Amino acid sequence: MDRHAWKPFLERWSDEWRIANPPADPATPSWLGFGPASEAEVAALEARLGRTLPPSYREFLLVTDGWTHAGPFVWRLRGTREIGWLRDLEPHLIGEDENEDEDDLLARSLLVSLEADAGVVFLDPDDVDEHGEWAAYDEFSWTAMGPVRHASFHAKMYDFYAGFHSLDRPDCETRREWDASVERARLAILAGELDEPLAVLEEAVRFGRDRADLLLYQLRIMLGDPHDDVSHHVERPLSSSAGWEPDPVLLSGEILPLLRAEHARTPQWRSSTLDGLRQRGAGPVKELIGAAGQAPLRYGVPEFDAAVRAVDWSAADAWPRLKEAPALWRPLTDDHVAPVSLLADPRIAPLITPERGREILTACRGTGR
Template sequence: MTDTTGFDWRSYLLRWSEEWVDSRADEEERPEGRWLGFPGASEERIVAMEKRLGRRMPPSYRAFLKVSDGWWRAGGFVWLLAGTADAHWHDDAYGFASKFAQYLDEDAGPGERREAEIWRTGLRLDVESDAVHVLMDPEDADEDGEWAVYTWAGWRAAPPVRYANFLEFMRDMHREFHLLRAAGETDGGPVFVNETTRTLDARVEQARLEALRGDWERALKALDEAKEYGRPRAAGLGDQVRGLLGNGSTVRFQGLVTDPRYAPDLLPPLIAAHAAHSQRDAAPPFGLAGADDAMAATVRALLDQMWKGTYRHTAPGPFGEAVDRARELARWGDGDGAWRTLMGAVPRWEPLGPDHLAPLGWLADPLLGPLLTPERGRELLSIPRGGQSGRVPAPAPAADPGGLAWLAEPAPGNHLTSYRFVLVEGAEPEELPGLLSDGDAVLSEPLSLREARMRQRPRQRAFAPWEERALVAVGRAGPGWSFAFDGEPFPFDGRPIVSPVAGAGPGVRAVVVWGGLKVIGRSPFFHLSVTEGGVERYAFTYEDGAVRRSGRIPEALDPDHHFGDAKDAADVAGAKAAEGALLAAVAGEFGVGLPRHALTRGRLHTFTTRAWTLPANGAGAYAVARIR
């Protein structure tokens, strides 16, 4: 809350007046004495006003009136602000109360209802304006007796703007005046330099250094304040911080993105955010309309790469080398390793110019961009870089929990109702198509599972639906292990499951897991099988409270040990608990895990496997036992 007590209105308004006068062209009319206000109102005059209105005025407005009984040019659209003689109750003069009320529903909160009532209860302060209404509402007061101020203009197509008190309103009008004058300067108007601009520009430069030292929160606060006044550099610098906080769709890198020095790193994430939410024939992103021919050609080329998924980020120096290593790790699912690789190189990152605050081009890379989380963005911003020194932050928490139990746990981004995967020991991820398909499968470029499914749909008729083929993402599951994962399998219908790693050569061990909810009855099921050299060593399938099993199952994985308490097929909670424990046991038995972040938010290579179940008339080699 703004402290309105003791505010020096005279100095503040004098400075505002002088800035306004000095910003006008010589031929424009200027007020006498370089003063936008009026003589101050006496206490008697203010008391008479309060008697006329039937209310004591709030402290900040009273203090203002004693310095200036009204004000010319509040912001860019209020030409005359009321003093003691002109302020009067609005009394819903234009019928706005009912117009606002008709848009309220039963769930409307107090703030929304206040927006309708202010037209009945508010004190009108706008005397002359560009259809901008200014009201001070005694029914919206704080413990200090300050009244909230509301402004509204129909041409803004936005709800009323609320200020906690009159001082906050006037400060924002001063900022609006600066913002409009700064925009006029960039359009060829007179140079706009004064005490306020010089002070803010010095703060921008200080904020730039603080950001490079890792004090990004303090820097962003100063940059945002300067941005509200329209100071050059502030928006472009602040957007670099916001881009790493996960606000990529709102940043523009104003004043920097079309600079040839910075475009190689700032243009790709801007284009990637645009391509993700637009059609291929869409216009260039806002802020690039005035780009020269060379920049326009670069934008078109980048848009094409983003839509095709072929963009690959590169960077100079040690950070660029780390980018290459991180891409290879992320390519096979090691997102945490990729992130640590990038962070290890941030202190040696080389800015492309003095206004370059952090590496951002990697955000557009289809493999590296998904690594960003809010916690990771804050970590990167907190690392001293660009030749500056400071305190090294603690690493951000790992994005992957490790192991396999997360598959059975509800969590943000994990909405799996069923899943299946193969863990293969003794084979690299790129070898899996040869092991799990009929020889005609090849790895796609890295895709999210959603993107891969959309591309697969036109080819689904190439095989019979009963074949239960899987569209899988592949990567590394641990030292010596690879995985092939399907997060949206065909609904399990009870047919016997066969390992898709049939015919694997000597030295290849494969673990097949299929779990989740059945298509009929939505009851839990779980399957595990282990093969060595293409020969099944043991397997079991839990379904409807019964277990089909074969071979000698290790004690740690014995279904009787895990599903023994789920005697009733209707005990869904018990079966789900057993599922999580069994997944943890599988991870411990083989020393494996699946990368949750890469599978739910990232991009991996994909291909389609051979069938996972026998045909409807197929025979199985299982013994069936009912758990008692």
């Protein structure tokens, strides 16, 4: 990424930060960075380090000599006069635990963060790609995750930018662009596409779009991903902090039957997704979970429901019969993209392998309801 691409990206970030965090004085500049470093200042830094900086980081410094509010836990990135090897600037971080590989990584890395919440951001000069980019890491002691790798400094900054959107959720053009992308992905899924819409939804989730989380949950469940890997996709949009509520028809007819079936299989010593929503769910979600007299399980629109009920689940042709039914499936709501209620039935769920789940999802279905 060169300076001509960095500038508009960082300007947008700055403007959106101001929307989410309006200053007391409206005359306060929105720019989160500083003045650009000169070519001479960058060259002096490279001479001091004895290394040529990776391209995206070098170009970044030529746009802004440091940065503020890189992430919710990184308040300041270093400028050219402050950048240096981590072993020289923060030697106490090396040897804090018994992980020799991590110590080696820290000892050789370039420290680029100045102020952070018990954490550091650094670049690894020994992990270089074909474009000359150094791998970038952040590590926070309170996560117990160890260093988290990104392909380049630009990739790390983009991750910080997405994290800002996920937490602060500014009402801005970027949010509207992602909402439009999620809607296009939904329509593509209903037309039988899968892999490209999946990638769009995963990226939209990084930007805190709750609707993308719920759509992605339905797809991942149908594709047979383990519950532990996908539960956050339903817990986040249904939590009290999300500020977004999906249609109760989808919740009561599709999502909650699936969560209740999963809850019934969960050992008593372990908390289920349903348990978590009972504690942290939005008010309407808690009401639906606690509603007495659960309705009998249905499989969506009447035509699809009738086709599923006509299958003899003890017969050898159960799967071939079920395979014909998706042509009759229609979404119950605008947030419904998969017949997940099938997985709430203990007779049907074992038949839907990941391969068969993909077959169901890619069967062409209409979008009408």
